[in-house]
Amino acid sequence: MPSSQSPIIDVSHLSATLGERQVLTDVSFRVYPNQVTVILGSSGCGKTTVLKHLIGLYPIRSGQVRIMQQELAALDEPQKQQLSLKMGVLFQNGALLNSITVAENVAIPLEQHTDLPPDVIQDLVRLKLKLVELEHAAHLLPSELSGGMRKRAALARAIALDPPLLFCDEPSAGLDPITMAALDELILNLKHQLGMTIVLITHEVPSIFRLADRIIFLDAGRVVFEGTLQEGLQSGIARIEEFFRKGKGEGMPTRS
Ligand SMILES: Nc1ncnc2c1ncn2[C@@H]1O[C@H](COP(=O)(O)OP(=O)(O)OP(=O)(O)O)[C@@H](O)[C@H]1O
Numbered sequence: 001m002p003s004s005q006s007p008i009i010d011v012s013h014l015s016a017t018l019g020e021r022q023v024l025t026d027v028s029f030r031v032y033p034n035q036v037t038v039i040l041g042s043s044g045c046g047k048t049t050v051l052k053h054l055i056g057l058y059p060i061r062s063g064q065v066r067i068m069q070q071e072l073a074a075l076d077e078p079q080k081q082q083l084s085l086k087m088g089v090l091f092q093n094g095a096l097l098n099s100i101t102v103a104e105n106v107a108i109p110l111e112q113h114t115d116l117p118p119d120v121i122q123d124l125v126r127l128k129l130k131l132v133e134l135e136h137a138a139h140l141l142p143s144e145l146s147g148g149m150r151k152r153a154a155l156a157r158a159i160a161l162d163p164p165l166l167f168c169d170e171p172s173a174g175l176d177p178i179t180m181a182a183l184d185e186l187i188l189n190l191k192h193q194l195g196m197t198i199v200l201i202t203h204e205v206p207s208i209f210r211l212a213d214r215i216i217f218l219d220a221g222r223v224v225f226e227g228t229l230q231e232g233l234q235s236g237i238a239r240i241e242e243f244f245r246k247g248k249g250e251g252m253p254t255r256s
C-alpha cells in the first residue's frame with residue numbers, strides 16, 4: 001500500500017510565483033515507487049510548472065521538494081547533476097536534434113554522461129530503440145519519422161541512462177487514439193519490466209484510465225485531490241467530475 005511505502009518524491013507546501021503571477025500555491029503531494037502518478041487538471045493550472053520544479057529547471061523558493069531522499073534546495077551543482085541523471089524527461093514537444101539520426105539522438109546522454117566505449121553505447125542504443133519498437137528507424141533523421149515515432153524516439157532518449165524516475169509531459173499530444181494507446185503500452189512496460197516510477201502529465205482520459213495508479217488533480221495552482229484514480233472518481237469533487245465528463249480539461253487549446 002502506498003501509505004506504508006516511503007515516497008520517491010515528496011512535495012510539501014510548494015508555492016511559486018512566475019513574473020508577477022502566483023502560479024502554484026501550497027502544493028503538497030507524494031509519488032510512490034514503481035507507480036504511474038498522473039498530474040492532471042485544466043490547461044494553465046500549473047502542471048508543467050510543477051514538473052519544472054521537480055526536475056530542477058526552477059529553483060524551490062517556497063516549500064520543500066524531496067526526491068529520492070534528497071532535499072532539492074540543499075543540493076549543490078554537482079549533486080543536482082547527479083540527481084538529474086536519475087530522472088528522464090520527455091518534454092511536451094519531445095524535441096530531438098534534427099540534424100542527426102535517431103540512434104545518434106539516443107546516444108547523446110550516454111556519450112555525455114558515461115565513459116562507455118562506442119561499441120557498448122551502440123549496443124545500449126539498439127536495446128533502447130528495441131524497447132520502443134524503433135530498431136528499424138535507427139538510421140533515420142527525426143524529420144523522416146511520424147509523430148508517434150518521434151515521441152517513441154524521444155522516449156528512448158529519455159530512458160537512455162536507465163533513470164529510475166521518468167517524467168512525461170503530455171507525451172501523447174497530437175497523436176491519434178491508436179498510436180496513443182501504443183505509447184501508453186510502452187509506458188506501462190517501463191513500469192512493469194524496468195520497475196520505473198513514472199510521473200505523467202496528460203489530458204487524455206483514456207490514457208489516465210489505462211495508466212494511472214494515483215492521480216494529483218490541480219486547479220488554479222492548488223492540489224484539490226491526491227489519491228487513487230478510483231478514489232478521485234468517487235470523491236464527489238465537482239472539478240474532477242467535470243474534467244472526466246468533458247473528456248478534456250476546460251479551455252484546452254488545440255495542439256498540433
Ligand atoms: N515563465 C512564466 N512566466 C509567467 N507566467 C508563467 C510562466 N510559465 C507559466 N506561466 C503561467 O503559469 C500558469 C501555469 O502554466 P503551466 O505551463 O504550468 O500550465 P499547464 O497546467 O502545464 O497547462 P497546459 O495544460 O496548457 O500545458 C499559466 O497561467 C501560465 O500562463
Ligand SMILES: [Mg+2]
Pocket residue numbers: 047048049092169
Ligand atoms: Mg503544460
